Amino acid sequence: VATVLTTPALRALWERELAGMRERIRAMRERLRAGLQAAGVTQDLAYITRQKGMFSYSGLSTAQMQRLRSEYGVYGVDSGRICVAALNGGNLDAVVRAIVAVM
Numbered sequence: 001v002a003t004v005l006t007t008p009a010l011r012a013l014w015e016r017e018l019a020g021m022r023e024r025i026r027a028m029r030e031r032l033r034a035g036l037q038a039a040g041v042t043q044d045l046a047y048i049t050r051q052k053g054m055f056s057y058s059g060l061s062t063a064q065m066q067r068l069r070s071e072y073g074v075y076g077v078d079s080g081r082i083c084v085a086a087l088n089g090g091n092l093d094a095v096v097r098a099i100v101a102v103m
Contacts, residue, residue: 033049054084056081071101071102074099
């Protein structure tokens with residue numbers, strides 16, 4: 001860690017990679033929100049894009065989260081937290097469909 005942080009070229013590379021990851025997670029939040037709205041979810045979903053970081057609280061109940069896991073293979077914790085960083089173009093539509101199905 002010290003080498004990366006104290007070597008200008010390595011630090012610049014690390015900062016670019018970090019910015020790229022941050023932007024990808026932000027974009028996944030936007031796409032998740034847009035996908036849920038397009039699927040007919042009418043509740044206010046602004047919290048999805050207001051939150052920061054790799055995880056998001058979905059607002060789903062324990063029972064809904066358990067259904068996501070058992071019926072759709074979408075994993076999150078019982079508190080409703082899901083890992084936004086795990087979303088990608090290949091799984092986002094399936095996750096949206098699963099969330100809508102358990103709502």
